[in-house]
Amino acid sequence: MTEQLSVQKCEACQVGAPQVSDEELPVLLAQIPDWIPEVRDGVMMLEREYKFKNYKLSWAFANKVSALAEEEFHHPAILLEWGKVKITWWTHAIKGLHRNDFICAAKTDKLL
Numbered sequence: 001m002t003e004q005l006s007v008q009k010c011e012a013c014q015v016g017a018p019q020v021s022d023e024e025l026p027v028l029l030a031q032i033p034d035w036i037p038e039v040r041d042g043v044m045m046l047e048r049e050y051k052f053k054n055y056k057l058s059w060a061f062a063n064k065v066s067a068l069a070e071e072e073f074h075h076p077a078i079l080l081e082w083g084k085v086k087i088t089w090w091t092h093a094i095k096g097l098h099r100n101d102f103i104c105a106a107k108t109d110k111l112l
């Protein structure tokens, strides 16, 4: 069993890096069951919406995710609303999902 995604580090990802394979996809998705794979304009992404009691709590969580992104140098889309934060991870350089996206999704869950 490979170690938990949330303790792994993102690797530098360049254009041409491999997307997650069809065989790996279900194995990785099973490790982050609260995340939904979405395909937009042919690009597969991982998405999760978190609910909070008010805007300040949503804002604080969004800030933590931003700090994580800088630490990993891998950046999500963050939709910040009153009582909700939607996080979407994908790898722009390869227009799809890299192992990094799963690592970052798992790390995002640990920020709660």
Ligand SMILES: C[C@H](O)[C@H](O)[C@H]1CNC2=NC(N)=NC(=O)C2=N1
Pocket (backbone or CB within 6 Å): 013, 073, 074, 075, 076, 089, 090, 091, 092, 093, 094
């Ligand atoms: C220049 C380029 O944006 C950087 O190399 C990094 C920054 N953060 C990134 N974040 C994500 N999600 N995908 C990328 O391809 C990516 N590239």
